[in-house]
Amino acid sequence: MLQLDNKIASALIGSLTLEELEAMVELKKQERNKLSAPVQMTKDEKIKNYCKELLKKKLYAPKYK
Helix, strand or coil: CHHHHHHHHHHHHHHCCHHHHHHHHHHHHHHHHCCCCCCCCCHHHHHHHHHHHHHHHHHCCCCCC
């Protein structure tokens, strides 16, 4: 399936003009640069997460390779 997708993509790219390809690249760059806003945690959530991590460290023995 991946090979088929690559063949279709290469056929499509072969038929595009340079300007269209540059526009596609620019659009992909803009999409990649868009970052979601950081999630704000409440004080209770921070405490809860801290306690969970602390308990995990205390209750589970470290794994040795």
